[in-house]
Amino acid sequence: MNQASIFTLEKKGNAYKDFSEFPQDIYVDTSAWITAYDSNSSYNPVREFMGDCLDNGTTLYHSEMVLSEIVHVNEKAFYDKYANEYKSKAIMNGQVNQKKLKKLINSAHPEIRQNIMDSQKNFLHIIQTSSIMLEYESNEDYFEEILRIRESTDYILGVNDAKHVFIARQYGINSFLTADGDFIALDNDNIYAPQNEKYTREKIGRNNILLNFDPNQY
Amino acid sequence: MKRLNVPGKQTEHIPHGIYRYPQAERKEAFLRMFPSHTKDDTVNARRTENLKELRGDYH
Numbered sequence: 001m002n003q004a005s006i007f008t009l010e011k012k013g014n015a016y017k018d019f020s021e022f023p024q025d026i027y028v029d030t031s032a033w034i035t036a037y038d039s040n041s042s043y044n045p046v047r048e049f050m051g052d053c054l055d056n057g058t059t060l061y062h063s064e065m066v067l068s069e070i071v072h073v074n075e076k077a078f079y080d081k082y083a084n085e086y087k088s089k090a091i092m093n094g095q096v097n098q099k100k101l102k103k104l105i106n107s108a109h110p111e112i113r114q115n116i117m118d119s120q121k122n123f124l125h126i127i128q129t130s131s132i133m134l135e136y137e138s139n140e141d142y143f144e145e146i147l148r149i150r151e152s153t154d155y156i157l158g159v160n161d162a163k164h165v166f167i168a169r170q171y172g173i174n175s176f177l178t179a180d181g182d183f184i185a186l187d188n189d190n191i192y193a194p195q196n197e198k199y200t201r202e203k204i205g206r207n208n209i210l211l212n213f214d215p216n217q218y
Numbered sequence: 219m220k221r222l223n224v225p226g227k228q229t230e231h232i233p234h235g236i237y238r239y240p241q242a243e244r245k246e247a248f249l250r251m252f253p254s255h256t257k258d259d260t261v262n263a264r265r266t267e268n269l270k271e272l273r274g275d276y277h
Binding site: 074 | 222245246266269
């Protein structure tokens with residue numbers, strides 16, 4: 001058992017404080033893509049790191065899981081903008097009926113379809129242009145492995161998270177860029193994450209060296 | 219657990235997207251793809267919240 005290495009993304013000048021060596025391959029989790037896409041501030045550490053990875057010869061990867069999660073959260077984000085306004089009209093049997101809610105919003109804000117389509121197209125284009133898709137197959141044995149990954153983290157990692165890990169490890173990739181704090185429960189992996197209180201605390205006492213993929217460790 | 223080779227290491231693989239650029243130009247090309255400003259702050263914030271909801275809350 002060897003805890004995951006954690007590298008947070010603060011820079012001093014052009015150099016990263018936590019590391020100088022870049023991984024050869026890195027799987028970019030959905031949470032990291034969402035963080036990178038956010039243009040609220042002039043400096044985005046996740047986006048910057050992805051750019052530095054590309055400059056340093058690292059290949060970025062995603063999977064169909066990433067694309068599906070992006071489509072879901074992006075579309076829902078547009079509907080959420082108006083949801084409170086129409087919830088009371090979408091109540092059926094004491095609960096908000098999501099399909100009815102969508103219909104009401106579609107009818108009152110017909111531009112929402114085009115906005116979702118434009119945003120989705122732009123977002124997916126960035127992912128598919130800058131990273132390579134890892135295809136994966138599913139069968140009972142693979143599903144057992146996904147459950148084993150969850151078990152190995154004492155069920156801290158959710159099923160979707162474990163699927164991302166499974167896909168990457170199938171290709172011998174053990175470096176992950178994520179904003180999801182649950183990934184620190186992994187072993188023998190390299191976790192790259194934006195700085196926050198949790199990661200800063202969890203880094204303490206770990207070796208935090210770039211770990212090679214060792215098939216016998218998983 | 220490793221069973222497969224990453225696409226870049228397969229002999230028939232043809233680089234696509236940003237990987238067709240020389241390595242030194244990839245970062246600039248990557249950063250250029252992002253919108254320079256956010257059209258709607260609410261949507262950005264909701265994407266993260268929705269992913270937390272989808273996966274079970276993460277911190």
